[in-house]
Amino acid sequence: MVKKSTGARDQITQNPAKDPQTVQAADDASAPSQSRKTSTRKGEGTKRRTDPQGVELPAEPAALTPVVFRADASATPEPPADETPQATGLTESAQIEVEALASEVETTAPPNPPETSGSLEAAAPETAVSDALPAEAETEAMAEPPPPADSPPAPDPQPVLPPVWRPALFIIHVTPELASVAKVGGLGDMVFGLTRELAIRGNHVEIILPKYASLRYDQIYGLQEIYRDLWVPWYEGAIHCTVYFGFVHGRKCFFIEPHSQDNFFNRPSIYGYHDDVMRYAFFSRAAIEFMWKTNKHPDIIHCHDWQTALVPVYLYEQYQALGMTHPRVCLTIHNFAHQGLVGPELLRATGLHRPERFFSHTQLGDHRYPNTLNILKGGIVYSNFVTTVSPRYAFESKDMGQGFGLEPVLHTHHIKYGGVVNGVDYDIWNPEIDHHIPVQYGIDTLDRKYDNKRALRHRLLLADNEKAIVAFIGRLDPQKGLELVRHAIFYTLERGAQFVLLGSSPDGRINTDFWGLKRMLNDSPDCHLEIGFDEDLSHLIYAGADMILVPSRFEPCGLTQLIAMRYGTIPIVRAVGGLADTVFDKDYSSRPLHERNGYVFNDYDNPGLESALGRAIACYRDYPEHFRELMKNAMRWDYSWNRPGQDYLNIYDYIRES
Numbered sequence: 001m002v003k004k005s006t007g008a009r010d011q012i013t014q015n016p017a018k019d020p021q022t023v024q025a026a027d028d029a030s031a032p033s034q035s036r037k038t039s040t041r042k043g044e045g046t047k048r049r050t051d052p053q054g055v056e057l058p059a060e061p062a063a064l065t066p067v068v069f070r071a072d073a074s075a076t077p078e079p080p081a082d083e084t085p086q087a088t089g090l091t092e093s094a095q096i097e098v099e100a101l102a103s104e105v106e107t108t109a110p111p112n113p114p115e116t117s118g119s120l121e122a123a124a125p126e127t128a129v130s131d132a133l134p135a136e137a138e139t140e141a142m143a144e145p146p147p148p149a150d151s152p153p154a155p156d157p158q159p160v161l162p163p164v165w166r167p168a169l170f171i172i173h174v175t176p177e178l179a180s181v182a183k184v185g186g187l188g189d190m191v192f193g194l195t196r197e198l199a200i201r202g203n204h205v206e207i208i209l210p211k212y213a214s215l216r217y218d219q220i221y222g223l224q225e226i227y228r229d230l231w232v233p234w235y236e237g238a239i240h241c242t243v244y245f246g247f248v249h250g251r252k253c254f255f256i257e258p259h260s261q262d263n264f265f266n267r268p269s270i271y272g273y274h275d276d277v278m279r280y281a282f283f284s285r286a287a288i289e290f291m292w293k294t295n296k297h298p299d300i301i302h303c304h305d306w307q308t309a310l311v312p313v314y315l316y317e318q319y320q321a322l323g324m325t326h327p328r329v330c331l332t333i334h335n336f337a338h339q340g341l342v343g344p345e346l347l348r349a350t351g352l353h354r355p356e357r358f359f360s361h362t363q364l365g366d367h368r369y370p371n372t373l374n375i376l377k378g379g380i381v382y383s384n385f386v387t388t389v390s391p392r393y394a395f396e397s398k399d400m401g402q403g404f405g406l407e408p409v410l411h412t413h414h415i416k417y418g419g420v421v422n423g424v425d426y427d428i429w430n431p432e433i434d435h436h437i438p439v440q441y442g443i444d445t446l447d448r449k450y451d452n453k454r455a456l457r458h459r460l461l462l463a464d465n466e467k468a469i470v471a472f473i474g475r476l477d478p479q480k481g482l483e484l485v486r487h488a489i490f491y492t493l494e495r496g497a498q499f500v501l502l503g504s505s506p507d508g509r510i511n512t513d514f515w516g517l518k519r520m521l522n523d524s525p526d527c528h529l530e531i532g533f534d535e536d537l538s539h540l541i542y543a544g545a546d547m548i549l550v551p552s553r554f555e556p557c558g559l560t561q562l563i564a565m566r567y568g569t570i571p572i573v574r575a576v577g578g579l580a581d582t583v584f585d586k587d588y589s590s591r592p593l594h595e596r597n598g599y600v601f602n603d604y605d606n607p608g609l610e611s612a613l614g615r616a617i618a619c620y621r622d623y624p625e626h627f628r629e630l631m632k633n634a635m636r637w638d639y640s641w642n643r644p645g646q647d648y649l650n651i652y653d654y655i656r657e658s
Contacts, residue, residue: 169649170204171299171300171652172291172298173194174208175207180216181217186389186558189424191207195251196425197641201646207248207252209253210257210283213265219249221247221248225242226243226245226254230290232289234260240259240260241290242256249428254290277340280340288324292319297326298326300652305332309379316382318351318352328652330648331387332387336406341366341372341374342372343371344359346373347373362381365377368405377409380409385651385655387420388417390557391581393557418651420648421581422562429539431566436536438451438452439455443635446568446628449544449567449568456543456544459537460500460528463525467498468498468546468616469498469546470547470613472503473538473542474503475504476514477505479555485551491609497620498527500527514531517529543569546569547570548564550572550579551572551604552574565634566639568631568634570627572612572613574602575600579600580600584596585612594633
């Protein structure tokens with residue numbers, strides 16, 4: 001540490017008549033020989049001065065420039081342990097200065113420094129005393145060479161900088177689903193959670209979705225008509241639409257209602273119709289037409305899955321020429337298995353025309369089927385950035401055959417392709433505040449979970465006993481491993497547990513199959529199959545079940561297991577996609593015990609499923625204390641939207657600046 005001189009030193013340095021080098025040379029000449037014992041009395045070591053006539057002048061102390069302590073091999077008597085070594089060859093003022101510096105060293109040295117020995121001598125002017133002594137002998141620290149005299153003092157600690165300012169963005173999500181009002185699978189949950197996180201961070205966020213007949217209108221606040229005459233070009237004419245606005249749990253939502261003989265969205269369910277591709281091709285055109293007509297020029301248009309993948313195609317092929325040059329488009333693919341394949345009639349209906357352009361393999365032409373347009377592929381080609389819902393699924397879809405024929409286009413556009421793991425909205429999926437369940441609970445009040453278990457049994461007319469409840473919640477899609485779900489129902493009943501299923505399928509044949517299964521098991525007191533989707537019931541199942549089954553063939557991310565863990569419901573999953581990224585086997589994971597949170601199997605077959613499901617049921621029955629600790633481990637994991645929200649903002653900034 002460099003210490004400024006005070007007192008006598010200041011007087012010397014302020015006197016320009018004195019040459020420090022000359023004074024130092026005189027000190028060296030008058031210093032006692034090393035062969036004699038060095039005196040340590042005060043006042044010795046001063047030089048005698050005379051004027052030009054030989055008259056003796058009062059003694060002047062040596063120049064008190066900063067002093068360095070150097071260990072000397074000469075045998076100066078070792079001072080007592082409780083005394084500071086005294087400098088020799090210095091005047092009284094110099095001695096005082098040395099003592100002051102030595103005292104400072106003592107205050108900055110570690111406690112109980114070792115004793116030192118050796119003589120101390122005055123040194124060159126540019127010296128300093130270190131303020132960070134190591135644990136070795138004090139003399140070794142003193143022997144370090146001094147830094148240059150002009151070295152600056154130690155800098156002050158840097159102040160804590162305020163957060164980097166970034167402009168608020170205008171973001172519009174165009175989506176076919178939104179949790180609470182129109183949900184089939186995880187897409188609705190993702191949009192619901194991400195839009196809130198983006199709004200919390202100071203951005204202006206809006207959502208555009210179809211006005212389905214099956215909307216949960218009780219979840220929409222202040223629904224009102226805001227645009228009466230929206231005419232959307234379609235084939236050689238236009239379809240009249242009305243746009244409504246309302247709040248869905250604080251989110252600003254626009255609902256587009258077309259009035260046409262095609263009856264696009266006034267149907268009992270959201271998906272599962274032969275003209276689904278044309279329905280959502282129209283909705284995408286209506287969404288961007290509404291933006292243009294109302295002079296909305298968002299910074300980001302965020303589209304989801306094939307249902308809205310035509311939005312960037314419309315934007316850059318038609319609406320950019322009309323003045324919509326500001327928006328950038330991010331497309332999130334939730335599932336590559338559904339791509340929106342259609343014939344040439346799409347070009348005539350949408351006004352894109354030019355089949356020679358759009359059937360090209362560099363545009364919308366499908367790689368597997370000739371004379372077929374692939375809507376999801378068009379979204380990949382025309383979007384500014386493409387994400388999927390977990391990094392592992394991004395890798396599997398591009399390099400491990402999970403892209404369902406889109407691997408070539410993903411490789412072509414790999415520079416704008418990546419994965420962002422989904423989060424869970426803990427304002428909705430949180431047993432401590434969940435108003436959908438009869439009894440709230442947390443990790444410290446876990447016994448209350450069993451009150452919800454009794455409520456679930458009462459609602460579904462199941463036997464009230466000590467058996468475990470295994471549940472399946474989700475879309476009845478072949479991707480979800482429906483063969484294994486069927487097997488799990490009977491295997492669970494054989495192992496002395498109960499089974500609950502909640503889900504529906506866009507494929508009528510699958511629904512029919514599960515309705516037959518429901519009738520077969522309808523009289524069982526340990527099984528209930530609910531064909532359809534009920535938001536309230538899903539919350540109660542998450543809270544009341546003991547285990548959740550996710551035996552997917554492939555799984556982009558999976559929100560089911562993330563929500564279940566928050567509720568202390570143990571996931572039983574197959575090690576694919578986002579499931580392998582988030583669930584770690586109780587018995588075989590390499591992670592520490594406190595990080596294990598479920599049961600995992602690898603092979604897509606009945607023995608693989610039984611290996612995990614059987615272990616889970618056995619642990620629940622035979623080792624309840626172990627199962628309870630596993631529940632707590634699962635509840636401790638944090639899969640909120642905080643990190644994914646920032647990841648998406650980084651992507652938005654990237655495509656805006658590109």
